[in-house]
Amino acid sequence: MSKLNNGEPSLHNIDDYNGKESKEKRNTVRLVIILCLVVAAFVVYFKSTSVPTDYVGTPEKPGINTTKN
Numbered sequence: 001m002s003k004l005n006n007g008e009p010s011l012h013n014i015d016d017y018n019g020k021e022s023k024e025k026r027n028t029v030r031l032v033i034i035l036c037l038v039v040a041a042f043v044v045y046f047k048s049t050s051v052p053t054d055y056v057g058t059p060e061k062p063g064i065n066t067t068k069n
Contacts, residue, residue, distance in 0.1 A: 011017045016025065057063020 015021065
């Protein structure tokens with residue numbers, strides 16, 4: 001079985017195994033997650049506040065009249 005693992009570290013040799021990650025890696029992951037949440041918040045805000053354009057027609061042929069009488 002040792003021939004199959006030539007050059008590959010075992011799980012116990014990896015720094016991030018069993019919660020032994022470095023403080024720098026932990027902070028980087030937190031920063032990426034926070035950045036993704038902020039970008040998602042901007043997308044949701046702009047999507048919810050945008051006014052849809054439901055106009056059907058052209059200036060020559062106005063199409064549907066949406067004004068109330």
